Amino acid sequence: MIGRLRGNLLSKHPPSLMVDVGGVGYELFAPMTVFYDLPEVGSEVIVYTHLAVREDAHVLYAFRSEADKTFFRQLIKVSGIGPKLALAMLSSMHSEDLASAIRTEDVARLTRIPGIGKKTAERLCVEMQDRLPEHSAGDAVPPKAQMARGNALQDATQALVGLGYKPQEISRMLHDVDTRDMNVEQIIRTALQAAVTA
Numbered sequence: 033m034i035g036r037l038r039g040n041l042l043s044k045h046p047p048s049l050m051v052d053v054g055g056v057g058y059e060l061f062a063p064m065t066v067f068y069d070l071p072e073v074g075s076e077v078i079v080y081t082h083l084a085v086r087e088d089a090h091v092l093y094a095f096r097s098e099a100d101k102t103f104f105r106q107l108i109k110v111s112g113i114g115p116k117l118a119l120a121m122l123s124s125m126h127s128e129d130l131a132s133a134i135r136t137e138d139v140a141r142l143t144r145i146p147g148i149g150k151k152t153a154e155r156l157c158v159e160m161q162d163r164l165p166e167h168s169a170g171d172a173v174p175p176k177a178q179m180a181r182g183n184a185l186q187d188a189t190q191a192l193v194g195l196g197y198k199p200q201e202i203s204r205m206l207h208d209v210d211t212r213d214m215n216v217e218q219i220i221r222t223a224l225q226a227a228v229t230a
Contacts (some may be wrong), residue, residue, distance in 0.1 A: 034058075034081050034092060035101075041077045044070055047119065049094065051077060060094035063122035068206070069096055069185075084115050093119065103127045106163040110156055117147050126189075129199045134160045144200070185211050188219035197223075 037060075039053035046067050051058050060081065071077060079094040080101040093115060095101040100122070107118040121130060124145040133141045134157055142153035188211075192202050205226040211219050 034083050036078070036080050036098075037094075038076070038078045041071060041073050041075055043073060047123070051079065051094075058092060060092045061119060062094040063119050064203070065122060065126050066094055066096050068203070068211075071212070082115075091115070095122075100127050103131065106160065107156075109163070110159045112152055112155065120147050121145050125199045125203070131164050135164055184214065184216045184219060187216045188223070191216070191220055192223055 037051050037053050037058055039051045039058075042050040042052050042057055044050075044067060046064060047061050049060055049062060049067070049070065051060065060079065062079070066079070079096070080098050081095070082093045082101050082104060084091045084093065093101075093104065095104060104115075104118050104122060107113050107121065108115055113121075124130075125133070132138075137157040139150060139153045139157065142148055142156060143150055148156075185206075189199070189202055192205075193199065197205075202223060205223040206219070209219075209222050209226070211222075214222070
């Protein structure tokens with residue numbers, strides 16, 4: 033089982049990316065939330081992976097943390113939720129927000145995710161209640177620089193939610209923005225400018 037990869041980022045074309053590990057190029061599929069945090073092509077990257085074995089293919093899925101990978105694995109245990117739909121769910125919102133929507137049984141919010149109807153959303157709320165992690169993406173221990181960057185983005189996102197923006201709107205506003213060297217205030221300012229000019 034391949035659980036983690038560390039290597040050079042060769043390409044990133046959502047929903048797939050390729051990582052060179054010791055001369056072997058691994059093609060991986062990842063939710064959009066992973067692409068927001070990826071470094072430039074040619075940089076070193078660490079991803080946590082889930083290997084799905086099908087009759088016609090072996091597919092690797094990549095995540096930003098061990099906790100996100102575990103959450104993905106819990107999602108695909110729900111009847112009617114396969115890897116493709118689970119990937120779409122984690123692309124629509126961060127795992128923390130998704131876990132919160134499931135925990136509070138916010139069916140209306142869940143049905144905004146492409147491919148999730150009312151019955152599937154209700155089933156998610158029932159079947160996932162005892163599987164929800166306390167922290168969906170905070171269990172991994174990233175390098176200090178990544179931690180600071182992640183905290184700045186997370187704090188900015190929480191502030192924007194407090195201003196009335198939905199997580200999906202925030203993701204769209206920051207989609208093309210490189211937030212790696214930005215502090216909380218700069219991220220918020222950039223997002224609000226994007227919202228005004230959209």
